[in-house]
Amino acid sequence: MTAHRDRLDAVSVSSENAAAESVTNTVHAERTIPEATVARLALYLRALTGLAEHGTATVSSESLATAAGVNSAKLRKDLSYLGSYGVRGVGYDVALLTEQMRSTLGLNENRAVALIGLGHLGKALAGYTGFATRGFRISALIDTDPELVGTTLREIAVQHVDLLEQIVRSENIAIAVIAVPSSVAQEVCDRLVAAGVTSILNFAPTVLAVPDHVDVRKVDLAAELQILSFHDNRKSARSDAQAGPLSAALGTRPGGGTGLASSTMGATGLGSKAMSDTAIGSTA
Numbered sequence: 001m002t003a004h005r006d007r008l009d010a011v012s013v014s015s016e017n018a019a020a021e022s023v024t025n026t027v028h029a030e031r032t033i034p035e036a037t038v039a040r041l042a043l044y045l046r047a048l049t050g051l052a053e054h055g056t057a058t059v060s061s062e063s064l065a066t067a068a069g070v071n072s073a074k075l076r077k078d079l080s081y082l083g084s085y086g087v088r089g090v091g092y093d094v095a096l097l098t099e100q101m102r103s104t105l106g107l108n109e110n111r112a113v114a115l116i117g118l119g120h121l122g123k124a125l126a127g128y129t130g131f132a133t134r135g136f137r138i139s140a141l142i143d144t145d146p147e148l149v150g151t152t153l154r155e156i157a158v159q160h161v162d163l164l165e166q167i168v169r170s171e172n173i174a175i176a177v178i179a180v181p182s183s184v185a186q187e188v189c190d191r192l193v194a195a196g197v198t199s200i201l202n203f204a205p206t207v208l209a210v211p212d213h214v215d216v217r218k219v220d221l222a223a224e225l226q227i228l229s230f231h232d233n234r235k236s237a238r239s240d241a242q243a244g245p246l247s248a249a250l251g252t253r254p255g256g257g258t259g260l261a262s263s264t265m266g267a268t269g270l271g272s273k274a275m276s277d278t279a280i281g282s283t284a
């Protein structure tokens with residue numbers, strides 16, 4: 001949370017008022033947007049899409065923040081990087097803000113995605129219909145397995161990895177998704193980079209070495225579970241610690257421990273609030 005805050009503060013923000021819900025058409029296209037804000041833009045876009053599907057034309061910052069699972073001050077700050085389209089007392093125009101979000105995230109270009117590795121994970125990703133509606137087009141499926149090569153998944157032919165460089169060029173691949181075994185992930189990555197791919201989403205449990213101009217995002221579900229485990233562990237430790245004094249109070253002062261017990265219960269409430277703030281901070 002602190003690190004995130006520092007990063008936000010490090011960005012030169014010309015006007016704090018830009019975060020307020022006032023009418024302004026200024027688009028800060030060239031402004032540096034913190035990485036944590038970029039990650040949240042995707043959350044806002046998903047929430048906006050849901051609102052539009054339900055016919056909502058305008059939304060307050062509080063409602064949008066709730067739908068996206070962040071606090072409204074953070075949302076207003078994030079939107080200030082795009083230029084605010086909010087109107088005081090009315091809120092944000094859902095269609096306009098959606099368009100602004102899509103443009104900032106570069107989703108209007110329907111980027112071509114190549115999926116490399118069509119095993120358990122790759123097949124599931126290839127079968128996911130949500131990519132198309134979120135601005136991505138799976139254009140190439142690549143594997144080495146002779147049983148898979150030549151078959152089609154969602155009307156896209158699986159091609160052999162020998163053709164990787166050719167496919168990257170002919171399909172104008174913008175983003176590659178690596179879902180191969182970790183033992184070959186670096187080799188596949190090197191070939192993608194040499195072919196001109198500069199954005200990679202890596203599912204393999206390997207830290208990929210790439211040149212500076214290449215962006216790699218790593219998805220690690222096991223790490224996410226470990227983070228949840230950490231928070232779960234802390235919640236258990238807290239409730240154990242709180243159960244101790246409570247039992248002691250009830251045990252040593254029978255009939256007279258009500259006051260102590262209820263103040264302990266109050267502390268439990270504060271404790272769980274603190275935990276949820278921590279959880280929100282960790283996603284920042």
Ligand SMILES: NC(=O)c1ccc[n+]([C@@H]2O[C@H](COP(=O)([O-])OP(=O)(O)OC[C@H]3O[C@@H](n4cnc5c(N)ncnc54)[C@H](O)[C@@H]3O)[C@@H](O)[C@H]2O)c1
Binds near residue numbers: 119142204
């Ligand atoms: N990030 C996560 O949370 C997460 C979750 C599950 C799996 N994984 C990782 O994703 C990867 C795939 O997992 P899986 O369960 O689908 O494995 P899998 O063995 O079912 O599939 C791997 C696929 O890659 C293909 N392949 C092998 N070498 C290749 C190459 N050089 N070029 C192209 N294709 C090649 C294989 O033929 C196979 O179809 C693994 O690295 C696994 O550890 C990550």
